[in-house]
Amino acid sequence: MHSKVVAVVALMGLIASGCGGSGGGAQSGEESGGRSASLDGAQEGGTLHVLTFQEGASTLDPQRVYTGAELGAWGSTFTRTLTSYQPAAGKDGTNLVADMATDLGTASEDLKTWTFTLRDGLTWEDGSEVTCADIAYGVSRTFAAEVTAGEGPMYALSYLNIPEGDSDFGSAYPGPWLADEEQQALFDEAVQCDGQNITFNLQVPVADFNYTVGLLAFAPVPKDKDTADQYGLAPFSNGPFRVESYEEGVEMVLVRNENWNADSDPVRKPLLDKIIWQFGVDEAVIDERMLADAGDDKNTIVYGGILPENLQTVFGDDSLKDRRTDGFDGFVSYTMFNVETVNCVEIRKAIWLALDREALRTAAGGPFTGEFATSFVAPLLAADYEPAKLVDGLNEDGTANVEAAIAMMDKAKEACPELHARATGEGLRFDHPDSATWQKNIAIWIDSLGAAGINIIDNPIEASKYYSTINGDRGDLMRSGWAADWANASTVIPELFGQDGGFNYHNNENDPAFAAFQTKIDEAKAETDRAKQSKLWKELNQYVMDQAWSIPGSATKSQNLVGSNVRGAYQWMPFGWYNLGAIGLAG
Amino acid sequence: MIFFVLRRSIFAIVLLLIVSAFTFWIFSALPSDPAALTCGKNCRPEVIEANRIRLGYDKPILEQYGGYMKGIFTGRTYGEEGAAIHCSAPSLGYSYDRHECVTTLIAKTLPVTASIAVGAFTLWILIGVGLGTLAALKRGKWQDRVATGFSVIGVSFPTFFLGLISIMVFVIWTGLLPFPQYSGITENPWKWMTSLILPWFVLAVVSAASYVRMTRNGILEVMNEEFVRLGLAKGLKRKTLIVKYVMRAALVPIVTIAGLDFAFLLGGALVTESIFNLPGLGKLTLAAVINSDLPILVATTLVAAVFIVVANAVVDILYGYLDPRVRAK
Numbered sequence: 017m018h019s020k021v022v023a024v025v026a027l028m029g030l031i032a033s034g035c036g037g038s039g040g041g042a043q044s045g046e047e048s049g050g051r052s053a054s055l056d057g058a059q060e061g062g063t064l065h066v067l068t069f070q071e072g073a074s075t076l077d078p079q080r081v082y083t084g085a086e087l088g089a090w091g092s093t094f095t096r097t098l099t100s101y102q103p104a105a106g107k108d109g110t111n112l113v114a115d116m117a118t119d120l121g122t123a124s125e126d127l128k129t130w131t132f133t134l135r136d137g138l139t140w141e142d143g144s145e146v147t148c149a150d151i152a153y154g155v156s157r158t159f160a161a162e163v164t165a166g167e168g169p170m171y172a173l174s175y176l177n178i179p180e181g182d183s184d185f186g187s188a189y190p191g192p193w194l195a196d197e198e199q200q201a202l203f204d205e206a207v208q209c210d211g212q213n214i215t216f217n218l219q220v221p222v223a224d225f226n227y228t229v230g231l232l233a234f235a236p237v238p239k240d241k242d243t244a245d246q247y248g249l250a251p252f253s254n255g256p257f258r259v260e261s262y263e264e265g266v267e268m269v270l271v272r273n274e275n276w277n278a279d280s281d282p283v284r285k286p287l288l289d290k291i292i293w294q295f296g297v298d299e300a301v302i303d304e305r306m307l308a309d310a311g312d313d314k315n316t317i318v319y320g321g322i323l324p325e326n327l328q329t330v331f332g333d334d335s336l337k338d339r340r341t342d343g344f345d346g347f348v349s350y351t352m353f354n355v356e357t358v359n360c361v362e363i364r365k366a367i368w369l370a371l372d373r374e375a376l377r378t379a380a381g382g383p384f385t386g387e388f389a390t391s392f393v394a395p396l397l398a399a400d401y402e403p404a405k406l407v408d409g410l411n412e413d414g415t416a417n418v419e420a421a422i423a424m425m426d427k428a429k430e431a432c433p434e435l436h437a438r439a440t441g442e443g444l445r446f447d448h449p450d451s452a453t454w455q456k457n458i459a460i461w462i463d464s465l466g467a468a469g470i471n472i473i474d475n476p477i478e479a480s481k482y483y484s485t486i487n488g489d490r491g492d493l494m495r496s497g498w499a500a501d502w503a504n505a506s507t508v509i510p511e512l513f514g515q516d517g518g519f520n521y522h523n524n525e526n527d528p529a530f531a532a533f534q535t536k537i538d539e540a541k542a543e544t545d546r547a548k549q550s551k552l553w554k555e556l557n558q559y560v561m562d563q564a565w566s567i568p569g570s571a572t573k574s575q576n577l578v579g580s581n582v583r584g585a586y587q588w589m590p591f592g593w594y595n596l597g598a599i600g601l602a603g
Numbered sequence: 604m605i606f607f608v609l610r611r612s613i614f615a616i617v618l619l620l621i622v623s624a625f626t627f628w629i630f631s632a633l634p635s636d637p638a639a640l641t642c643g644k645n646c647r648p649e650v651i652e653a654n655r656i657r658l659g660y661d662k663p664i665l666e667q668y669g670g671y672m673k674g675i676f677t678g679r680t681y682g683e684e685g686a687a688i689h690c691s692a693p694s695l696g697y698s699y700d701r702h703e704c705v706t707t708l709i710a711k712t713l714p715v716t717a718s719i720a721v722g723a724f725t726l727w728i729l730i731g732v733g734l735g736t737l738a739a740l741k742r743g744k745w746q747d748r749v750a751t752g753f754s755v756i757g758v759s760f761p762t763f764f765l766g767l768i769s770i771m772v773f774v775i776w777t778g779l780l781p782f783p784q785y786s787g788i789t790e791n792p793w794k795w796m797t798s799l800i801l802p803w804f805v806l807a808v809v810s811a812a813s814y815v816r817m818t819r820n821g822i823l824e825v826m827n828e829e830f831v832r833l834g835l836a837k838g839l840k841r842k843t844l845i846v847k848y849v850m851r852a853a854l855v856p857i858v859t860i861a862g863l864d865f866a867f868l869l870g871g872a873l874v875t876e877s878i879f880n881l882p883g884l885g886k887l888t889l890a891a892v893i894n895s896d897l898p899i900l901v902a903t904t905l906v907a908a909v910f911i912v913v914a915n916a917v918v919d920i921l922y923g924y925l926d927p928r929v930r931a932k
C-alpha cells in the first residue's frame with residue numbers, strides 16, 4: 017500500500033502544488049483532448065510510450081492495486097475481470113459491461129447470492145484456460161494479510177459470507193497460504209465453482225455486486241504462477257497485452273499477448289503492438305519533451321500531469337488544443353469531524369462557515385487544482401452526482417462567511433456550552449498528515465477559524481502512519497480524500513459515513529441522526545433500480561451535508577498533454593485517466 | 604609492504620563492523636515504523652503488529668543486528684509458509700516496498716553507478732589534472748587564465764542545473780543525443796555509451812574544476828622545492844623532472860582526494876542519476892528515502908561505507924607506494 021499511497025499523494029501533491037491559474041490568460045475549464053481523444057487516423061500497430069516521474073507502478077498485483085488510473089490501465093491491457101466498463105468517453109464510459117462473464121450476473125432475490133457464467137475460450141498468456149478456480153483463488157488472496165497487507169479493496173472481506181475470526185484481518189479465513197483445511201472450506205463455501213459458473217455467497221445484500229467483481233481484486237490468478245509478495249513483479253496476463261518486463265526505476269514493457277482470444281473478449285479492441293512505461297523521468301524534462309513533441313515523444317502520453325508552472329503555457333496556446341486535457345480525476349477532498357467529540361451541529365456548521373476554502377485553493381495553486389466540492393460524490397460519478405445544498409450562510413460562491421460563523425457560534429454557546437468553551441478555549445485537535453502542503457494548509461485553518469473565535473490544536477502525523485493512527489486515536493477534525501471504487505455512490509456514502517464503512521472515521525454511530533441515515537443506506541444498497549438508487553444516494557449525500565459530519569473540500573482536477581500522434585486518449589470516467597488499452601497511433 | 608597491507612586491511616574490516624552497527628542502530632532509532640510501512644490504507648493495527656513480528660522488528664536491536672549480519676553470510680527467509688521469500692547470501696534484507704531482496708536491487712543498480720563513476724572519474728581526472736598541469740606550467744599566460752576560469756565556472760554550476768541544461772540543449776532542442784536510457788554494456792554497448800555521455804561530461808565538468816586548482820597549486824608548490832632547483836641546476840631535462848619528480852610529489856594529495864571522490868561516486872551519484880534517469884544506487888537510495896524503505900537505506904549506506912573504507916585502504920596503500928616515508932612509519 018505504501019507505494020500506492022505515495023502514488024496517490026504524489027499525484028494529488030502535483031495537482032495541489034501550485035500554479036498560476038488564477039492570474040488571467042489560461043483558466044481551468046474542462047477540455048476533452050480534441051482530436052487526440054478520438055480515433056481519427058489511428059492505425060494498427062506501433063509503440064506507445066508512457067512517461068512518468070514515479071519510480072514505478074504502485075503495484076501490478078491485481079489484489080493489491082487500488083489507484084484509479086492503474087485499475088483502468090491494467091484492466092484494459094493485461095488483467096480481465098468478470099465485468100468491466102464500456103470503453104468510451106463521457107458518461108457512456110461508466111456503463112457496466114460483461115467481460116469474462118457472459119452477462120452482468122444473476123442475483124438471488126435477497127441479493128445475497130450472485131452467480132456469473134464464464135465465457136468459452138478465456139485464456140492465459142501461456143494458452144491455458146482461465147477457470148473458475150483461478151478466479152476463486154485470486155479472490156482468496158485478498159484475505160492474506162501477510163501478502164496483500166490491506167493495500168487493495170477489501171470488499172471480499174466485508175461482503176463474502178465468512179465468519180469473523182482470528183486472522184490479522186479479523187476473518188476466520190486467513191488466506192490461501194495460512195489456511196488449514198477447515199478454514200479453506202469456509203472460503204470454498206462462500207465462493208463456489210460449478211463448471212463455468214462461479215457463485216458468490218454474501219453475508220449482506222449487495223445490489224451492485226456485479227460492479228464489485230469489476231475491481232481487479234476479483235481478478236483471476238493462476239495458483240501455480242503465484243509468487244506471493246512478488247506476484248506484482250510478473251503478473252500473468254489474461255488480456256490482450258502481457259507484461260514482458262517490469263523493473264522499478266527503469267521501465268515496464270507490455271507487448272501483445274499472442275494467446276489472447278479476441279473472440280472471448282467483446283470489450284477490448286487493441287491497436288498497439290507495444291506499450292513502454294519509462295519510470296522516474298524528471299517532471300520538468302517530461303513537460304519540455306511533451307511541449308517539443310519530437311521523435312518518439314509524438315507517440316507518448318504522461319502519467320502524472322503537467323507541472324503547475326507550465327499550465328499557463330499549455331492552456332494558453334491554442335495549437336495544443338488537440339493534445340491537452342483538463343478534467344476531474346475522481347477525487348473529492350474533505351475534512352471529517354469526530355462526531356463523538358464534536359457532538360454539536362452548531363459548532364460543526366460554524367467551522368464550515370468560517371473555513372476559508374478559497375485561501376486553501378489559492379495556496380494549492382488556484383482553479384486548476386479543482387472546484388469547490390458540493391458533494392462527497394465526485395462529478396465523474398455522473399449518475400449519482402448532484403450538487404447538494406451547503407450549510408446556510410455561506411457566501412453564494414461557496415466561500416467563507418465569518419459573520420455567519422460568529423452568529424452560529426453564539427447559537428452553539430446556548431446549545432452546547434461545554435464544547436463551545438473547549439472550542440474557544442483550549443481548542444479542537446486537527447489531525448493531518450505531516451507534509452509541506454499541510455504545513456501551509458493548517459495555518460489557513462488556524463487563521464480562518466480564529467476569526468470566528470475557534471481555536472485549533474495542530475496535530476501533524478507522519479504521513480505513512482496517518483490512516484493507521486486515526487484508525488485508533490482520532491482528533492476532533494481529520495482530513496481525508498476519496499474516490500469511488502466503481503461507478504456507484506455505494507462505494508462513497510456507506511464507506512465514508514455508514515456503519516462498518518471501511519473509511520468511516522467520523523464516530524457518528526451514536527449521533528441521534530445516525531439511525532435514520534443507516535436505514536436509508538441499507539435501503540439504497542438493496543435497491544436494484546439504478547435510478548431509484550441514485551436518488552437515494554443524492555438524498556443521503558444531502559443528509560450528511562445537513563448534519564455537517566464532514567466539510568467538503570475540492571473536487572480535484574488534473575491536466576495532461578499527449579503526443580501529436582496519439583489517438584483514443586480520452587478520460588475514462590470510472591478511472592480518471594486514459595483507457596490505455598484503447599489508445600492507437602496515427603501516422 | 605605485506606605487513607602494511609595486512610594492517611590496513613584488518614583496520615578496514617574493524618571499521619566496517621563499527622559502521623554497520625552504527626548504521627543499523629541509527630536507522631532503527633528513526634521515528635519511521637518499518638512495520639507500519641508494510642501496511643496499506645486499509646490496514647488494521649493487528650496487521651502492523653503481525654508484520655512487525657514477521658519482519659523481526661519486535662526483537663531487541665542487538666538481536667536484529669545479529670540476524671542481519673548472519674543473513675549476510677547465510678541468507679534469510681522472510682514471511683511464512685507458502686508465502687515465504689528467501690533471499691540468498693549475502694542477504695542485505697528484503698524490501699516490502701519493492702518486493703525484492705535488497706541484494707538483488709543492489710546487484711541491478713551497482714553496474715549503472717559503476718558505469719557512471721568509472722567514465723566520469725576518468726574524464727575528470729584527465730581534464731582536471733591535465734588542465735591543472737597546463738595552468739601550472741604556463742603560469743600567468745592565457746592557458747593558465749583559461750584553465751582557472753574553467754575551474755571557477757565548473758565549481759559554480761550545480762550538477763542539477765548543468766544536467767538539465769545539457770538535456771535541453773543536446774537532447775530536446777538539437778536532438779544530437781537520445782534521451783539517456785541505460786542499457787548494460789554487454790547488451791548494447793552503443794546505447795550504454797550514448798546514455799552515459801552527458802552524465803559523464805556533467806560530472807566531469809563539475810568535479811574536474813577543483814582538480815584543476817589542486818593540481819595547479821600542487822605543481823607550483825613542488826616546483827618551488829629545493830630538490831627541483833637542484834635537479835635543474837644539475838642539468839636534468841625539464842620534461843623528465845616534471846614527469847618523474849614533480850608530478851609524483853604533487854599527485855600525493857590528489858590521489859587521496861581522488862580515491863575518496865571515486866568511492867563517494869560509487870556510493871551513488873544521486874543528483875546525476877535522478878536528472879538523467881539512470882537507475883543506479885543513488886536513485887535507489889533517493890527512492891528509499893522518499894518511501895522510508897529502511898532495508899534499502901541500511902544496505903545502500905553500508906555499501907557506500909564499504910566503498911569509502913576500501914578506497915581509504917587503497918589510498919593508504921598507494922600513498923605508501925608514492926611516498927616511501929609512509930611505509931617506513
